[in-house]
Amino acid sequence: MVRCVLDGSLVIPDVSRTTPGRGAWLHPRQTCLTAARRGGFARSFRRAVHVSDDLAAVIESC
Numbered sequence: 001m002v003r004c005v006l007d008g009s010l011v012i013p014d015v016s017r018t019t020p021g022r023g024a025w026l027h028p029r030q031t032c033l034t035a036a037r038r039g040g041f042a043r044s045f046r047r048a049v050h051v052s053d054d055l056a057a058v059i060e061s062c
Contacts, residue, residue, distance in 0.1 A: 006045055011045070
């Protein structure tokens, strides 16, 4: 699983799993990333968010 955190309104991967703050966990599958982009992250973080391009690269490397 990949932990994701907010940096302002940008969702970024937390590879070290040590960044403070609210996090959301994501299965390392493209279908899960697609679902998260369609509203899963906004629901988890309780606000409008943008997904970083780095997150897709991390998902592909897992």
